[in-house]
Amino acid sequence: MGSDALQALVEQLAEELRRSVVLDDPLVRFICSSRHFGDEDPVRIRSLLQGRADSEVIRYVLDQGVARWSKPGYIEGRDDLGLLARYCVPLRTHGHLLGLLMVVSADKTLTPQETDAIAQAAPAIAAQMYAEHLAAGTEETGTQELLLALVGASPAERSAAQRRLLDRGLLPDAPHSVVSVVQLAPSHEPPGQVEVALRGSLERFRQTRSAHGILAVTAEWAILLQLSDQPLSQRELTEQSTQIVEALATYLDASAAPVLGIGGRQNGVADAWTSHEQALVAARAARRMPHLKGIGDWEELGEFAVLLQLPDRFLNETLLPRPLRALREATGGQRLEETLRCFLEHAGSIPRTAEALQIHRTSLYYRLRQIQEVTGLDLDSGADRLTLHLGLRIQELLAPRGDSTTV
Template identity: 55%
Template sequence: MTMLIQRARPGGEALQALVDGLAEELGRSVVLDDPLVRMICTSRHFGDEDGVRVRTLLQGIADDEAIRYVLSQGVVQWTRPGVLPARDDLGLRPRYCVPIRERGYLLGILMVVVTDAALTGEQIAAIDRAARALAAEMYAQRLASDLDEEESRQLVSRLVGHDSEQRCAAHRRLVEDGLLPEGPHTVVTAVAVSRQRDAPGRVEVALCAALDPFRRTRAALGLLAVEGDRAVLVQVFEREPTEDDLDFQCRTVARSLKTFLEPGTAVVIGVGGRRGALAEAWISHDQARVALRAARRLPRLEGIADWERLGEYTVLLQLPEDALNSSLLPKPLRKLLDGGANAKLEETLRCFLENAGSVPRTAETLEVHRTSLYYRLRQIQEITGLDLDNGAHRLVLHTGLRLLELIGSRTDPAAATDR
């Protein structure tokens, strides 16, 4: 049976040659992965292929479960070779794994499929020689890549920054060098990850890996800047992207990050407004940062917020971070909340305001008789001292409830400061 073999990535011919040479010498299947267990290049089969290897070759990337398993074994923290145990339920045979490191950097993972025949001393020595050669080649490639990434990061940072001269210079450079087109639809997405137990540098690598596919799609060209636990993606679309398009993109990024990072790592994503010219990317970026705050503070958004969908929250979230506290709540609402009001009154008030003061719709939503609803509304008016037939009074209470949601729902205090 002829299998599809994915060869090295562009510029990886030297790596492919080393992997192929080692495989032929060992008579075993060999694969070189990056630090996130994504295949860089692989050898041909030697009759030792397993389910994970076959699926990876056909799909171009390992299953999420297989990636999570390898990462859960701490392979990326290993300082010396070791054996990755088999997982029959995943269709994974044991692998002899060698972390490829150079000058403190984890550059990749060399894996050799282990069958019933144990590796001999000579074979282990051959693997060690190949690993040293791979480390030298990959480190040289990393140095060149780092220069490109740093230049990209600086251009994006200047394009979305607040210095108008630097914005103009970055914009001109990007367009003249063909890195990004002038328009017609520009969108900026901001991503933030809370560091938990992930090894240093792993978050940056994961952000690059998750966002890289969106630098060039059938619908858009983009440029990426990653710094620490944050990333900014500037995209220029041929046609205006729909809310569903951007939501799908964000969920794909979030899913990738949760595959690559430790369980429980918090990921929040904010999408800025749709702008026209590339020169207006900074406006979309500012809006994306506001959306990022919404994604962090409102659990119902599930970590993803789009400026275009935030409505009145876009105004409230312009307030400084340290100003978003209980002192902002209007006194009448505090009286309702602090005066021993039960949850039914708060729920009733929220529903009544959400339904624009319509008694029939509120009663239907709450599934209560109108007489009961009128009784609750009278209680609310008595406690707050406000008239619910007065539009200004209703606005005070509605704004207060919105603030209450922002103040009381922070999900990641350690990452609350936007920068």
């Protein structure tokens, strides 16, 4: 919610115009609003009741490019969204987008006198927003620097950051910690918008019923450290991560391609750096493995947690075992590879593999003999099975979605 000073400035402009005025942040999230003048629409009413606009409305407004506007303009209404046209003024200071000043004008017929009044009021509103932004930013910057030191490479800096975070009451001395990392691909969003979107998507998790957290945010990535009296459950972390990724999809265009990695659950502040390292690996998994749908969890990665610590230059076709490459190149190689994968996933059980593939056991035995002939390996050998199974796992990592940013 906006401060009393911002509320007074918005009310003053609305009374002069005799029109409804709304002040939103750069993510089209509600800050404050004037009283109604009979021009309210369903979007305005829902925003007042819910404290925010619907995701579809937010995406529609952002798709108009308002974050890039250098001057005021009209946002077209949308009957299906319950949105009347609005005159939108981007509020900027030193090129930084602070917020969006919206004046409802269903017929887009603001007079020159009205637009002049808005133009005269906008600088004072922007100045007040900037002052509040600076006040909040100073504290955030200090906290961010401590968090980066806490998860950094230097044990001495980690120890010092831990003491300062606890002494200042920025974090509780709780026994359980977990770090989540969000990474974005380079996008077409205007400067500053990405950082605002990351902060807006994560800030609700700085304080929950289960945990207390702090953030570090840049224009490409974000870190969220959470401390709690009880370990956060996998279900809670998955739901949280899904909400973050969905929020980013609302605030940013598809080119941002966000991925999120959840680190292992560790012991208190002192071991947060370990969770951070694991979260980076989990985020790399989310980038390389499409079936994870943008969210990787260290504790669910299994053997991939080891493989993904190899440098990118080694994660290529040459890492595949020669027998597996021979199988892929053989006649009917795809069918044989699928058979092999199913056989290994079912721990070499003939009945369960045949049932899963929906083929007769005789057909399965025939395929397995073919696999052994092509690969030269013995499927009764644990070492040979491990070679093939590991090769299949590596193969899953060789079609990356994009480059990851190192945090």
